[in-house]
Amino acid sequence: MGTQRLQEPSFLVLTALAGGPMHGYAILKDVEATSDGSSRLGVGTLYGALERLADQGLVEVAAEEVVDSRLRRSYRLTDDGAAVLAAEARRRQQQSAAALTRLGALGWTS
C-alpha cells in the first residue's frame, strides 16, 4: 500500500484530509489555500478522486448531515490513506530535494 503512486488530484485531496475530516466544498477551498491558489480542483474532478480513493480504502465517509436543505458528507483519511499519502509525500520530497540540489550545483537559486 505504501508504494502506491497517486495522481495529482488524489494527492491534493489526501493532503487536505490529512488536516481532519472535511466535506467536499471544504476540500476544494483547502486545496486552493495550501497551494496559494495555484491548484484548483473542479467539482467533478474532486468527486472522481474521492470515488477512486474510497474504492481503494484510502478515505471513508466520516459523517452525513443536511445543511440548508443540502446534503453534506464529510470524509476522512483512513490508516491506509495516511500511509499512502506519507509515502507519496516522501517520494515527492526526495525528488524535489534532488532537483534543488542539482539546480544549486548549476548555479540556479530560487
Added chain:
Amino acid sequence: MRRHPSSSASSAGPADPADPADPLVRSCRRWLRLFPPSWRRRREEEVLAVLLDTSRPGQRTLDPAQGRDLASAAAGAWSRTAAAFVRRAPGTSAGAAVLVVGLVWLALPGPAVHATDAVELPSALPGYSYVTASASASPPGPAVALYQQGYGVELVDTPQAVVVGAGGAVRRLDLAEGRGEGAQGDPGAMLLSPDGRRVAVGRYDAQAPDVALQDLTTGAVVHSSPLAGRAVVPLAWSPDSRVVLAVVRSTSWSPYSGEADRGTPGAPVLVDRDGLTSALPPGAPSTVVMAAFSPDGRQLALQEPDGALVALDLASGDQRSLEATGSLLGQAAWSPDGRWLAVRRACAVGLVPAGTSGAVTTAAGPEPRCVPGVSSSSRFVGWAGPGSVVIAEHPDSSSTALDPQPVVALDTATGARTVLSGIPTASANYAVSRLQVPAEALAGAAERLGAVPSPEYDHGRGAVSLQVLGLVLLACGAGTAVAAVVALARRAAHLVTARRGGGRPGLG
C-alpha cells in the same frame, strides 16, 4: 455556512437544491444526468450542493469549464461502473460487447460489389447458401445467371431465386421471391433480360397485377401500370433489353398446371423498361403461350394455344406462319443467325427453320431436326453461337445425381458436348431449375470452351433476421465461454490462495 450564495432569476437569495425552478439548479442537474444512475443515487445531491457552494453570485448556468470537468468525471464514473459490472458478470459483459460490436458492424455499409463490364458465363456458378443478401439491399450488377435453387422438398432446401452478378456478387432476387403466390414457395415468374441488367417479374395471382422491372445495377424497381386481369407472366425480352412481352390472364396462373408445359396462355402486352405498356400491332394473335424475339428485334415469334406459330413483323404488323411442330423453347429460342427456332417436340431440343425472308409465307425447308445428344430431362438455355445450343442437364429418369449440375454447349449438327459451367447441388439436395443465362453472357461461349474463370463469389451479408440471429448466438456463446473461463480461473486462484494459507478451500 454559505460561502458564495448563488442568485436565481427570481430572487437574490441562495439557490435551493430543492427548488427545481432555479436556473442554476436546473443547469447543474442537466450536467449531472451525464453520470450513471447508480452514481447519481449515491452522489447527486451532495455534488449539487458543492456546485452551488462554488457558484458565483448571479451565476445562472454552469461555465463551459465546469461542464467539461463534470463530463470528464462522468466518463470516469461510467468507466468504473462498466469495470465493476465486468468484474461482477464477465460472461454477460463479454456477450454484450460482442453484441454491441456486431450490431455496429451490421450497421456499417457492406463491402462494395465488384463491378465489371465483362458479362460472361463463368466455368462454375455458386451453390446454395442460407446467408445470401437480397438484390434489393445489395444489387449484384449485370447478371450472368438467374436460377431457382432448392425445391422445398429435401432437407431445408427452401427455394431461392439466385441471381449471379458478373463481378461475383450472388444475391437472392427478393422481388421474385415476394411474388410467388400460388407457386408452392417457389419464386414468381421471373425473366432476365438479354444484357443481364434487368429482370422482369410478373404475378401469378393478384388483383390488378403488374410487371415489376428491377435494375440489377441499382436495385431500383419500376412497375408497369396495373393490368386488367388476375395474372401476368413475362415471356420474352427484346434483344436490346428495352421491351418485354408479357401475357395477361383473366384468371390466376399456376406454373404447375397440366397446360404449363405448353406455355402460359394470355393476352400479349408490351412493357418497356420504364413500365409503359403498349399493345402488339393490330391483327396480332390475341392469345399466345410462348414468344421469342428475332435477333434483330424486328420480328416476334408467337405461339398460340393451339400450337400455331407465327412470326410477327413489329413495324408493319405483317405475319407469316411458321412450321409449328413443337413448343417454342422460351425467349432465347431464336438462333443468333436468325435461321432457326428452338422447339420442344419429340426431342428435348428441336430446330425448325425460322424462314427469315419474305412475309406471310409458310416457311419452307428441311424437316425440323433434333439436336443430338440431349436427354429428355435437359432444359434449353440459349445459344452459344449459330451452331451451338446451351442446355442445363438435369438428373434423368434414373435420378443419377449431377453435381455440379452441368451447363453444356452442344453442337447442333454433331451433338459434340462442351461443359460451359456447373452449379453445385450438394448431391442433388439443392436442385437447380429455371436456369436463365443472358444472351450477352453466352455470346462467344463456345469459343471460350467453358474456360471463363469464376470470380470469387460474394454472398453479401444475408438476411437481416439471420444476421441478428447469428449475432445473438455468437454473443451467447462468447458470454458462456468467458464466464466459464473466469469461473475456472477464480476457482484456481481460490485453491492457490488456500494452499498458500495452509488451509483447505471452502473451510473458512
